[in-house]
Amino acid sequence: MIRAALFQMTTGIDPHVNAEAIAAAVTKAREGGAAMLFTPEMSGLLDRDRARARASIRSEQDDVVLAAARDAARRHGVWVHLGSLAIAREDGKWANRAFVIDDAGEIRARYDKIHMFDVNLASGETWRESSAYTPGDAVVTVETPVGRLGLAICYDVRFPALFEALGRARCDVIAIPAAFTVPTGKAHWHLLQRARAVEASAYVLSAAQCGTHDDGRETYGHSLAVDPWGDVLLDMGGEGANVAFVDIDAERIAQVRAQLPSLANRRVIAG
Template sequence: MTGVTARDPVKVALFQMTSGIDPATNAAAITTSARDAADAGAQMLFTPEMCGMLDRNRARATLHVVGESENPVLAAARQAARSTGVWIDLGSLAILRDDGHWVNRGFVIDADGEIAARYDKIHMFDVDLATGESWRESAAYAPGEAVVTVETPVGLLGLAICYDVRFPALFEELGRRKCDAIRIPAAFTVPTGKAHWHLMQRARAVEASAWVISAAQGGHHEDGRETFGHSLVIDPWGDVELDLGEGSAIGFATVDPARTREVRAQLPSLANKRPIDGVVA
């Protein structure tokens, strides 16, 4: 794996997708976005949750849920990283584990095409919304258990996925580990996105005093769902540096470690934490 340390500003690219049901089509779009990122001088590309396939028809999706070694989107992303020299954060793919369970797994791929980190989504999206939408992620996916961080061009990157954003304990731990940035790729519904997306993303940046980089699905999808979009880059003070709005798009932002140092010096909340009843609060 190529070693990196974030000391200078780093240009990143976010690819907001409207992923469909065909992994080959989605893989081609990710490959193109990696070339676009490289042409623009970005060192790292971020893609959304379920960037390889978004299909709520589980019988149909089963045909494409395979192990890592067989997954065409993962293979294409690794090749794209090697050919462009750009790190690629695959927000997540549906992966078949050796024990037969599915997992919602994110990957960080270095500039040599090697897998630098894996993260299995911990919190399952099991909800019944007032709009009538009902989702049971746990009916198909097994939850992850491990908190994951990895050194990348943006510094120490903490990994989370979508619904994880609602669970502060995970971000408490990422803050304790002094992450420079946290990635939260997503496929947010429109109702929950309108209500909470910007609010929670900004809160996570502020409480961890870290950059938050959140590539999102956006638009009307082939399987009939609609996602909120608004891929974000947020600085450690909570200021929004990039918002891609609706639909498919690629956008760029600069992650500056000097801003992180500035915020942590002004408001050293990570250093000021104290135990309450034996628990860090």
């Protein structure tokens, strides 16, 4: 068994405050015996006012949240999956980028969110992620203490092709950090997380944003851990920032794949 920690956050508009919260969560993860901490999408800054946000979005080298997470990981000997940060690219555009940091504070993997959240919801909410962020184009996996980890971010969960690729890579765990809206969360959050775990015969760990944020938005919360059979092992509810724990059992992955060898039986269907 390997213990993982999930950090459910209500990220605000001040990166320094958010950096302190993440560093404190790393401490709690270590105290709880976790080998790795998972944080939500946009852990460092959540601000729908893009003119205001621009003043806080930095390159990797200058990002205070990334620096704080790396330092905390090194000091406490804990791996950290930063669900994502808003990062300024060299071309002047932004990336919604995840980081996997090892227990020496080194960056082991990066993943730029592939699918942009461009929607008009019946609630009246309108989101155009592509107007500020450049999508990624690479499937990313990395070896970690919890096993081979596949990376996705939030809206990616709705696109099966990415998870087909992660399944082919035989991921043990898939991270789907999120800042789900309340209407879409109520309708689809649990359904999609469980489906992705079953499809890949893998654990799904989904640290999420929750509650009412400084910029006025509301997010759904319910950070989840789902096992390879689709059973929900952890649901952190819709309110309250906190750290919670789940144990990853490699034998459970093997048992499910032996019972229902969907990865081995998979065939490529010509379109």
